[in-house]
Amino acid sequence: MDVVLPCLNEAEALPWVLSRMPRGFRPLVVDNASTDDSARVAADHGARVVDAPDRGFGAACHQGLLAARTDVVCVMDADASLDPAELPRLTAALDALQTGDPPGPVPGLVLGRRRPAGRGAWPPHARLGNAVLARTLNRRAGTRLRDLGPMRAARRDALLDLGLTDRRFGYPLEMVLRAAGAGWRIGEIDVAYRPRTGASKVTGTLGGTVRAVRDMRRVLAEVSP
Template sequence: MPIDVVLPCLNEAAALPGVLGAIPDGYRAIVVDNGSTDYSPMIAARHGATVVHEQSKGYGAAVHTGLLHAESSIVCFMDADGSLDPHLLPRLVGPVATGGADLVAGRRVPTVREAWPWHARAGNAVLARLLRRRGLPVHDIAPMRVLRRQALLDLDVRDRAFGYPLELLLLAARAGWRVTEMAVPYRERAAGTTSKVSGSVRGTLRAVRDMAAVLR
Protein backbone atom coordinates (compact mmCIF):
# COMPACT_ATOMS: atom_id res chain seq x y z
CA MET A 1 0.00 0.00 0.00
CA PRO A 2 1.37 3.46 -0.87
CA ILE A 3 2.11 5.97 1.88
CA ASP A 4 -0.45 8.76 1.92
CA VAL A 5 0.60 12.40 1.66
CA VAL A 6 -2.05 14.87 2.87
CA LEU A 7 -1.90 18.29 1.20
CA PRO A 8 -4.29 20.94 2.58
CA CYS A 9 -5.19 23.17 -0.33
CA LEU A 10 -6.72 26.62 -0.77
CA ASN A 11 -6.20 28.24 -4.18
CA GLU A 12 -2.96 26.45 -5.03
CA ALA A 13 -3.64 25.92 -8.75
CA ALA A 14 -0.30 27.43 -9.74
CA ALA A 15 1.71 25.20 -7.43
CA LEU A 16 -0.07 21.85 -7.69
CA PRO A 17 1.41 20.60 -10.98
CA GLY A 18 4.96 20.93 -9.65
CA VAL A 19 4.15 19.59 -6.20
CA LEU A 20 2.19 16.58 -7.41
CA GLY A 21 4.73 15.86 -10.13
CA ALA A 22 7.40 15.53 -7.42
CA ILE A 23 5.49 13.05 -5.24
CA PRO A 24 7.81 9.99 -5.01
CA ASP A 25 6.88 6.55 -6.29
CA GLY A 26 5.10 4.57 -3.62
CA TYR A 27 3.31 7.64 -2.24
CA ARG A 28 -0.29 8.76 -2.83
CA ALA A 29 -1.28 12.43 -2.78
CA ILE A 30 -4.52 13.35 -1.01
CA VAL A 31 -5.40 16.96 -1.81
CA VAL A 32 -7.91 18.37 0.66
CA ASP A 33 -9.62 21.31 -0.97
CA ASN A 34 -10.73 23.84 1.63
CA GLY A 35 -12.99 25.98 -0.54
CA SER A 36 -10.73 27.03 -3.41
CA THR A 37 -12.12 29.55 -5.85
CA ASP A 38 -9.62 28.66 -8.58
CA TYR A 39 -9.23 25.36 -10.42
CA SER A 40 -7.23 23.62 -7.70
CA PRO A 41 -9.47 20.51 -7.36
CA MET A 42 -9.61 19.97 -11.12
CA ILE A 43 -5.85 20.40 -11.52
CA ALA A 44 -5.14 18.09 -8.58
CA ALA A 45 -7.32 15.35 -10.06
CA ARG A 46 -5.75 15.83 -13.49
CA HIS A 47 -2.33 15.24 -11.95
CA GLY A 48 -3.34 12.00 -10.28
CA ALA A 49 -4.22 13.13 -6.76
CA THR A 50 -7.12 11.85 -4.73
CA VAL A 51 -9.24 14.95 -4.11
CA VAL A 52 -11.51 15.36 -1.09
CA HIS A 53 -13.40 18.45 0.06
CA GLU A 54 -13.69 20.07 3.46
CA GLN A 55 -16.24 22.85 3.65
CA SER A 56 -15.36 24.03 7.17
CA LYS A 57 -12.68 26.67 6.81
CA GLY A 58 -9.39 26.16 8.60
CA TYR A 59 -6.01 24.50 8.26
CA GLY A 60 -6.75 22.01 11.04
CA ALA A 61 -10.10 21.11 9.48
CA ALA A 62 -8.41 20.30 6.17
CA VAL A 63 -5.63 18.30 7.83
CA HIS A 64 -8.07 16.26 9.90
CA THR A 65 -10.22 15.46 6.88
CA GLY A 66 -7.13 14.29 5.02
CA LEU A 67 -6.17 12.11 7.97
CA LEU A 68 -9.62 10.50 7.99
CA HIS A 69 -9.31 9.72 4.26
CA ALA A 70 -5.79 8.31 4.57
CA GLU A 71 -5.44 4.54 4.51
CA SER A 72 -1.73 3.92 5.06
CA SER A 73 -0.37 3.24 8.54
CA ILE A 74 2.18 6.07 8.12
CA VAL A 75 0.90 9.43 6.91
CA CYS A 76 2.79 12.50 5.69
CA PHE A 77 1.55 16.09 5.81
CA MET A 78 2.94 19.03 3.87
CA ASP A 79 1.88 22.35 2.36
CA ALA A 80 0.75 22.41 -1.26
CA ASP A 81 2.19 25.81 -2.19
CA GLY A 82 5.50 24.61 -3.62
CA SER A 83 7.62 25.77 -0.68
CA LEU A 84 8.55 22.20 0.32
CA ASP A 85 10.04 19.40 -1.76
CA PRO A 86 8.09 16.09 -1.76
CA HIS A 87 11.29 14.26 -2.80
CA LEU A 88 12.40 14.62 0.84
CA LEU A 89 9.50 12.59 2.22
CA PRO A 90 11.22 9.17 2.21
CA ARG A 91 14.01 10.59 4.38
CA LEU A 92 11.47 11.78 6.94
CA VAL A 93 9.49 8.56 6.77
CA GLY A 94 12.52 6.39 7.57
CA PRO A 95 12.75 6.93 11.36
CA VAL A 96 9.00 6.44 11.80
CA ALA A 97 8.98 3.28 9.67
CA THR A 98 11.87 1.73 11.61
CA GLY A 99 10.46 2.67 15.01
CA GLY A 100 13.16 5.21 15.82
CA ALA A 101 10.73 8.13 16.15
CA ASP A 102 7.04 8.72 16.73
CA LEU A 103 7.05 12.00 14.82
CA VAL A 104 9.52 13.40 12.32
CA ALA A 105 9.13 17.12 11.65
CA GLY A 106 10.79 19.13 8.93
CA ARG A 107 12.74 22.07 10.34
CA ARG A 108 12.55 24.78 7.70
CA VAL A 109 15.79 26.24 6.37
CA PRO A 110 14.93 29.13 4.02
CA THR A 111 16.77 29.07 0.72
CA VAL A 112 16.25 32.82 0.29
CA ARG A 113 15.23 35.51 2.77
CA GLU A 114 11.92 36.09 0.98
CA ALA A 115 10.84 32.49 1.53
CA TRP A 116 10.16 33.08 5.22
CA PRO A 117 9.26 36.69 6.17
CA TRP A 118 10.67 38.10 9.39
CA HIS A 119 7.30 38.32 11.14
CA ALA A 120 6.55 34.65 10.49
CA ARG A 121 10.01 33.56 11.64
CA ALA A 122 9.70 35.63 14.81
CA GLY A 123 6.32 34.17 15.70
CA ASN A 124 7.55 30.67 15.01
CA ALA A 125 10.65 31.18 17.18
CA VAL A 126 8.59 32.35 20.16
CA LEU A 127 6.25 29.36 19.97
CA ALA A 128 9.11 26.88 19.49
CA ARG A 129 10.86 28.32 22.55
CA LEU A 130 7.72 27.73 24.61
CA LEU A 131 7.60 24.14 23.39
CA ARG A 132 11.22 23.54 24.35
CA ARG A 133 10.42 24.79 27.85
CA ARG A 134 7.82 22.04 27.97
CA GLY A 135 10.44 19.44 27.10
CA LEU A 136 9.92 19.09 23.35
CA PRO A 137 13.19 19.55 21.41
CA VAL A 138 11.82 21.47 18.41
CA HIS A 139 12.72 24.70 16.66
CA ASP A 140 9.86 24.91 14.17
CA ILE A 141 6.08 24.54 14.17
CA ALA A 142 6.63 22.37 11.16
CA PRO A 143 4.36 22.31 8.09
CA MET A 144 6.01 19.02 6.99
CA ARG A 145 5.35 16.07 9.30
CA VAL A 146 5.41 12.28 9.26
CA LEU A 147 3.80 10.04 11.86
CA ARG A 148 1.59 6.99 12.28
CA ARG A 149 -2.06 7.47 11.39
CA GLN A 150 -3.56 5.70 14.39
CA ALA A 151 -1.22 7.42 16.82
CA LEU A 152 -2.35 10.82 15.52
CA LEU A 153 -6.00 9.83 15.77
CA ASP A 154 -5.39 8.70 19.34
CA LEU A 155 -3.90 12.10 20.24
CA ASP A 156 -7.33 13.58 19.51
CA VAL A 157 -6.18 16.99 18.27
CA ARG A 158 -9.22 19.29 18.49
CA ASP A 159 -8.09 22.59 16.95
CA ARG A 160 -9.40 23.09 13.42
CA ALA A 161 -7.65 26.38 12.63
CA PHE A 162 -3.99 27.44 12.53
CA GLY A 163 -3.47 26.17 16.08
CA TYR A 164 -3.56 22.56 14.91
CA PRO A 165 0.22 22.02 14.52
CA LEU A 166 0.94 23.55 17.91
CA GLU A 167 -1.72 21.48 19.68
CA LEU A 168 -0.34 18.36 18.01
CA LEU A 169 3.13 19.08 19.38
CA LEU A 170 1.82 19.90 22.85
CA LEU A 171 -0.14 16.65 22.98
CA ALA A 172 2.84 14.73 21.62
CA ALA A 173 5.00 16.12 24.43
CA ARG A 174 2.38 15.17 27.01
CA ALA A 175 2.21 11.65 25.56
CA GLY A 176 5.99 11.23 25.71
CA TRP A 177 6.47 10.91 21.96
CA ARG A 178 9.96 10.70 20.50
CA VAL A 179 10.15 13.69 18.19
CA THR A 180 12.92 14.13 15.62
CA GLU A 181 13.59 17.23 13.54
CA MET A 182 15.20 17.11 10.11
CA ALA A 183 16.32 20.16 8.18
CA VAL A 184 14.37 20.73 4.97
CA PRO A 185 14.93 23.50 2.40
CA TYR A 186 12.14 26.08 2.50
CA ARG A 187 11.66 27.76 -0.85
CA GLU A 188 9.62 30.67 -2.10
CA ARG A 189 6.07 29.64 -2.89
CA ALA A 190 5.16 28.98 -6.48
CA ALA A 191 4.35 32.12 -8.45
CA GLY A 192 0.67 32.89 -8.21
CA THR A 193 0.19 31.45 -4.72
CA THR A 194 -0.06 33.31 -1.43
CA SER A 195 0.65 31.92 2.01
CA LYS A 196 -2.44 31.80 4.23
CA VAL A 197 -0.23 32.23 7.31
CA SER A 198 3.17 33.79 6.75
CA GLY A 199 2.58 35.81 3.60
CA SER A 200 1.48 38.87 5.53
CA VAL A 201 1.69 40.37 8.99
CA ARG A 202 -2.08 39.96 9.24
CA GLY A 203 -1.81 36.24 8.43
CA THR A 204 0.93 35.79 11.00
CA LEU A 205 -1.08 37.58 13.68
CA ARG A 206 -4.07 35.39 12.92
CA ALA A 207 -1.96 32.26 13.26
CA VAL A 208 -0.42 33.48 16.52
CA ARG A 209 -3.92 34.23 17.82
CA ASP A 210 -5.06 30.69 17.06
CA MET A 211 -1.93 29.19 18.60
CA ALA A 212 -2.16 31.39 21.69
CA ALA A 213 -5.66 30.01 22.24
CA VAL A 214 -4.19 26.50 22.16
CA LEU A 215 -1.53 27.44 24.72
CA ARG A 216 -4.20 28.87 27.02
Protein backbone atom coordinates in the same frame (compact mmCIF):
# COMPACT_ATOMS: atom_id res chain seq x y z
CA MET B 1 1.93 5.95 1.86
CA ASP B 2 -0.59 8.77 1.81
CA VAL B 3 0.51 12.40 1.81
CA VAL B 4 -2.13 14.82 3.09
CA LEU B 5 -1.98 18.15 1.26
CA PRO B 6 -4.33 20.78 2.78
CA CYS B 7 -5.26 23.01 -0.13
CA LEU B 8 -6.89 26.42 -0.45
CA ASN B 9 -6.57 27.99 -3.90
CA GLU B 10 -3.31 26.30 -4.91
CA ALA B 11 -4.09 25.58 -8.58
CA GLU B 12 -0.90 27.34 -9.65
CA ALA B 13 1.38 25.40 -7.28
CA LEU B 14 -0.13 21.93 -7.49
CA PRO B 15 1.37 20.78 -10.81
CA TRP B 16 4.94 21.22 -9.51
CA VAL B 17 4.11 19.69 -6.11
CA LEU B 18 2.39 16.64 -7.55
CA SER B 19 5.08 16.10 -10.19
CA ARG B 20 7.67 15.88 -7.39
CA MET B 21 5.87 13.19 -5.40
CA PRO B 22 8.27 10.24 -4.86
CA ARG B 23 7.43 6.67 -5.84
CA GLY B 24 5.36 5.02 -3.12
CA PHE B 25 3.92 8.30 -1.82
CA ARG B 26 0.31 8.96 -2.84
CA PRO B 27 -0.97 12.55 -2.79
CA LEU B 28 -4.29 13.20 -1.08
CA VAL B 29 -5.31 16.79 -1.82
CA VAL B 30 -7.82 18.13 0.71
CA ASP B 31 -9.71 20.92 -1.00
CA ASN B 32 -10.64 23.43 1.71
CA ALA B 33 -13.41 25.25 -0.20
CA SER B 34 -11.09 26.59 -2.91
CA THR B 35 -12.53 29.14 -5.30
CA ASP B 36 -10.06 28.35 -8.10
CA ASP B 37 -9.48 25.13 -10.07
CA SER B 38 -7.44 23.40 -7.36
CA ALA B 39 -9.62 20.28 -7.21
CA ARG B 40 -9.64 19.81 -11.00
CA VAL B 41 -5.90 20.43 -11.30
CA ALA B 42 -5.19 17.95 -8.51
CA ALA B 43 -7.34 15.26 -10.10
CA ASP B 44 -5.82 15.89 -13.54
CA HIS B 45 -2.37 15.29 -12.03
CA GLY B 46 -3.33 11.97 -10.45
CA ALA B 47 -4.12 13.02 -6.87
CA ARG B 48 -7.03 11.73 -4.84
CA VAL B 49 -9.19 14.74 -3.92
CA VAL B 50 -11.16 15.01 -0.68
CA ASP B 51 -13.51 17.86 0.16
CA ALA B 52 -13.18 19.76 3.44
CA PRO B 53 -15.92 22.41 3.15
CA ASP B 54 -15.36 23.89 6.62
CA ARG B 55 -12.55 26.41 6.26
CA GLY B 56 -9.47 26.01 8.48
CA PHE B 57 -6.02 24.45 8.27
CA GLY B 58 -6.78 22.02 11.08
CA ALA B 59 -10.13 21.13 9.53
CA ALA B 60 -8.41 20.22 6.26
CA CYS B 61 -5.69 18.19 8.00
CA HIS B 62 -8.24 16.28 10.07
CA GLN B 63 -10.36 15.48 7.03
CA GLY B 64 -7.23 14.25 5.29
CA LEU B 65 -6.31 11.96 8.16
CA LEU B 66 -9.81 10.49 8.18
CA ALA B 67 -9.55 9.82 4.45
CA ALA B 68 -6.01 8.40 4.54
CA ARG B 69 -5.65 4.63 4.17
CA THR B 70 -2.03 3.93 5.06
CA ASP B 71 -0.38 3.15 8.39
CA VAL B 72 2.10 6.03 8.10
CA VAL B 73 0.94 9.37 6.76
CA CYS B 74 2.74 12.57 5.86
CA VAL B 75 1.35 16.08 5.96
CA MET B 76 2.77 19.01 4.02
CA ASP B 77 1.73 22.33 2.49
CA ALA B 78 0.55 22.36 -1.12
CA ASP B 79 2.00 25.77 -2.04
CA ALA B 80 5.35 24.55 -3.46
CA SER B 81 7.31 25.95 -0.52
CA LEU B 82 8.24 22.38 0.45
CA ASP B 83 9.57 19.71 -1.90
CA PRO B 84 7.85 16.30 -1.75
CA ALA B 85 11.19 14.77 -2.77
CA GLU B 86 12.22 15.28 0.87
CA LEU B 87 9.49 12.94 2.16
CA PRO B 88 11.52 9.68 2.08
CA ARG B 89 14.07 11.29 4.42
CA LEU B 90 11.25 12.24 6.77
CA THR B 91 9.80 8.74 6.90
CA ALA B 92 13.28 7.23 7.32
CA ALA B 93 13.77 9.49 10.34
CA LEU B 94 10.41 8.30 11.69
CA ASP B 95 11.52 4.66 11.33
CA ALA B 96 14.74 5.49 13.17
CA LEU B 97 12.82 7.16 16.01
CA GLN B 98 10.57 4.17 16.48
CA THR B 99 13.42 1.65 16.49
CA GLY B 100 15.60 3.71 18.78
CA ASP B 101 16.88 3.08 22.28
CA PRO B 102 14.96 1.79 24.11
CA PRO B 103 13.08 -0.04 21.36
CA GLY B 104 9.35 -0.49 21.70
CA PRO B 105 5.95 0.49 20.39
CA VAL B 106 6.24 4.17 21.29
CA PRO B 107 4.68 6.42 18.62
CA GLY B 108 6.92 8.89 16.85
CA LEU B 109 6.48 12.26 15.15
CA VAL B 110 9.03 13.82 12.80
CA LEU B 111 8.89 17.43 11.66
CA GLY B 112 10.79 19.09 8.85
CA ARG B 113 12.82 22.01 10.16
CA ARG B 114 12.56 24.70 7.51
CA ARG B 115 15.82 26.06 6.11
CA PRO B 116 15.19 29.04 3.78
CA ALA B 117 16.29 28.39 0.20
CA GLY B 118 15.68 31.50 -1.82
CA ARG B 119 15.00 35.17 -1.31
CA GLY B 120 11.76 35.85 0.54
CA ALA B 121 11.18 32.22 1.46
CA TRP B 122 10.54 32.96 5.13
CA PRO B 123 9.76 36.60 6.01
CA PRO B 124 11.38 37.92 9.23
CA HIS B 125 8.06 38.47 11.03
CA ALA B 126 7.03 34.86 10.40
CA ARG B 127 10.41 33.47 11.45
CA LEU B 128 10.36 35.49 14.67
CA GLY B 129 6.84 34.38 15.57
CA ASN B 130 7.78 30.75 14.94
CA ALA B 131 10.93 31.01 17.08
CA VAL B 132 9.01 32.48 20.03
CA LEU B 133 6.38 29.75 19.84
CA ALA B 134 9.01 27.01 19.53
CA ARG B 135 10.80 28.24 22.67
CA THR B 136 7.52 28.38 24.57
CA LEU B 137 6.61 24.89 23.37
CA ASN B 138 10.00 23.50 24.44
CA ARG B 139 9.61 24.92 27.94
CA ARG B 140 6.09 23.58 28.28
CA ALA B 141 6.50 20.17 26.70
CA GLY B 142 10.17 19.32 27.23
CA THR B 143 10.80 19.10 23.50
CA ARG B 144 13.91 20.37 21.70
CA LEU B 145 12.40 21.62 18.47
CA ARG B 146 13.63 24.65 16.56
CA ASP B 147 10.67 24.91 14.21
CA LEU B 148 6.97 24.06 14.13
CA GLY B 149 7.39 22.88 10.57
CA PRO B 150 4.37 21.99 8.39
CA MET B 151 6.03 18.92 6.82
CA ARG B 152 5.43 15.97 9.16
CA ALA B 153 5.27 12.19 9.35
CA ALA B 154 3.59 9.93 11.91
CA ARG B 155 1.32 6.91 12.17
CA ARG B 156 -2.25 7.68 11.18
CA ASP B 157 -4.06 5.81 13.97
CA ALA B 158 -1.78 7.30 16.63
CA LEU B 159 -2.49 10.81 15.35
CA LEU B 160 -6.23 10.22 15.42
CA ASP B 161 -5.95 8.80 18.94
CA LEU B 162 -4.48 12.12 20.11
CA GLY B 163 -7.96 13.60 19.81
CA LEU B 164 -6.88 16.91 18.28
CA THR B 165 -9.68 19.48 18.43
CA ASP B 166 -8.24 22.68 16.91
CA ARG B 167 -9.46 23.23 13.37
CA ARG B 168 -7.53 26.40 12.63
CA PHE B 169 -3.86 27.39 12.67
CA GLY B 170 -3.35 26.02 16.18
CA TYR B 171 -3.57 22.44 14.87
CA PRO B 172 0.19 21.94 14.26
CA LEU B 173 1.05 23.13 17.77
CA GLU B 174 -1.68 21.06 19.40
CA MET B 175 -0.33 17.98 17.64
CA VAL B 176 3.12 18.42 19.19
CA LEU B 177 1.75 19.32 22.65
CA ARG B 178 -0.50 16.29 22.82
CA ALA B 179 2.13 13.97 21.34
CA ALA B 180 4.66 15.13 23.95
CA GLY B 181 2.10 14.66 26.71
CA ALA B 182 1.46 11.12 25.50
CA GLY B 183 5.16 10.27 25.67
CA TRP B 184 5.86 10.18 21.94
CA ARG B 185 9.36 10.38 20.52
CA ILE B 186 9.57 13.66 18.63
CA GLY B 187 12.34 14.72 16.27
CA GLU B 188 13.10 16.96 13.33
CA ILE B 189 15.27 16.99 10.24
CA ASP B 190 16.28 19.90 8.00
CA VAL B 191 14.26 20.47 4.83
CA ALA B 192 14.54 23.20 2.21
CA TYR B 193 11.93 25.97 2.40
CA ARG B 194 11.35 27.86 -0.83
CA PRO B 195 9.37 30.95 -1.79
CA ARG B 196 5.81 29.73 -2.18
CA THR B 197 3.89 29.85 -5.45
CA GLY B 198 0.95 32.26 -5.48
CA ALA B 199 -0.40 34.54 -2.78
CA SER B 200 0.36 33.54 0.80
CA LYS B 201 -2.46 33.15 3.30
CA VAL B 202 -0.36 32.92 6.45
CA THR B 203 3.40 33.47 6.73
CA GLY B 204 3.70 35.76 3.75
CA THR B 205 1.46 38.39 5.31
CA LEU B 206 1.65 40.11 8.66
CA GLY B 207 -2.07 39.62 9.22
CA GLY B 208 -1.85 35.92 8.48
CA THR B 209 1.06 35.52 10.86
CA VAL B 210 -0.81 37.37 13.60
CA ARG B 211 -3.83 35.07 13.15
CA ALA B 212 -1.63 31.97 13.29
CA VAL B 213 0.20 33.15 16.41
CA ARG B 214 -3.11 34.04 18.07
CA ASP B 215 -4.51 30.57 17.38
CA MET B 216 -1.36 28.93 18.69
CA ARG B 217 -1.34 31.02 21.87
CA ARG B 218 -4.90 29.92 22.49
CA VAL B 219 -3.82 26.28 22.13
CA LEU B 220 -0.94 26.86 24.57
CA ALA B 221 -3.43 28.21 27.10
CA GLU B 222 -5.89 25.35 26.66
CA VAL B 223 -3.74 22.25 26.21
CA SER B 224 -1.61 20.76 28.97
CA PRO B 225 1.24 18.56 27.70
